[in-house]
Amino acid sequence: MELILKQDVDNLGFADDIVTVKNGYGRNYLIPQGFAELATPSAKKMLEETLKQRAYKEKKHIDEARTQADKLKGLSLTMSAKAGAGDKLFGSITAANLSEVLSKEGVDIDKKYISIFGGNIKRLGQYDAKLRFHREVIETLTFDVVKEEA
Numbered sequence: 308m309e310l311i312l313k314q315d316v317d318n319l320g321f322a323d324d325i326v327t328v329k330n331g332y333g334r335n336y337l338i339p340q341g342f343a344e345l346a347t348p349s350a351k352k353m354l355e356e357t358l359k360q361r362a363y364k365e366k367k368h369i370d371e372a373r374t375q376a377d378k379l380k381g382l383s384l385t386m387s388a389k390a391g392a393g394d395k396l397f398g399s400i401t402a403a404n405l406s407e408v409l410s411k412e413g414v415d416i417d418k419k420y421i422s423i424f425g426g427n428i429k430r431l432g433q434y435d436a437k438l439r440f441h442r443e444v445i446e447t448l449t450f451d452v453v454k455e456e457a
Contacts, residue, residue: 308333309346311354316342321442323354372441378414379438384450390431400428400452405436416440428452 308330312320316337320326325346328337337343344350386408389397402421409416422437431452438446 310337310343311346311350312337312343314342323358325351325354369441369443372444375414375416375440376438376444376446378412379446379448382412382414382448384408384412384448386450386452387455388431388452390454394431394454396429396431396452402436405450409438 309325309327310333312322312324312326314322319328326343333343338345386400386404388400391397400423402418402423405421405423406416406418416438420439422439424435424437428434431454433449433451436448436450438448440446
């Protein structure tokens with residue numbers, strides 16, 4: 308079944324993508340939830356027109372995203388957290404914590420666009436995170452988690 312996505316769907320595609328999914332997934336989940344619509348010939352033509360009109364605006368958004376991503380170059384990020392024996396953290400470091408620290412450094416990104424490799428951080432050390440500024444602008448950030456000094 309071919310569908311046109313109305314919004315971003317994790318592990319499937321971005322808004323205005325034409326995707327092929329199994330019939331049950333499309334009919335029972337994506338279409339009723341409002342995430343997608345059937346890719347009929349007329350809907351495809353309308354999508355082409357919309358994408359043509361949006362191309363100029365999209366270029367502007369990509370340039371803004373690249374500007375934000377360029378701020379990461381040369382950025383050495385160190386986060387401090389309370390830790391106990393064996394380098395185990397009290398609590399964890401999440402994408403929301405990383406988003407706060409990045410905003411203090413001048414890089415504004417929402418927590419839902421940050422993906423920390425390995426999930427939430429529960430130990431001290433060096434970690435990587437994938438930051439998606441735009442569907443075409445994805446950067447990887449390496450940061451350290453160190454023990455907070457008392």
